Amino acid sequence: MLMTIFVLLLVLWFLGVVSSYTLGGFIHILLLLAIAVVLIRIIQGRNPV
Numbered sequence: 001m002l003m004t005i006f007v008l009l010l011v012l013w014f015l016g017v018v019s020s021y022t023l024g025g026f027i028h029i030l031l032l033l034a035i036a037v038v039l040i041r042i043i044q045g046r047n048p049v
Helices: 002-019 026-044
Strands: none
Touching (some): 002 026
16 A cells, blocks of 8 residues: 555656646655655565555
8 A cells, every 4th residue: 555655646746847837846745755655664664465
């Protein structure tokens, strides 16, 4: 589930960068959330589902 959220946030960030429509930095917040999700997953050491 976390990996799905990560991919979704990463795609939204990439679309924001490509379209240069960032909603005042909203896309960059999404990128930070995506990175946080991956770090939490690594720290918890869960196996992929």
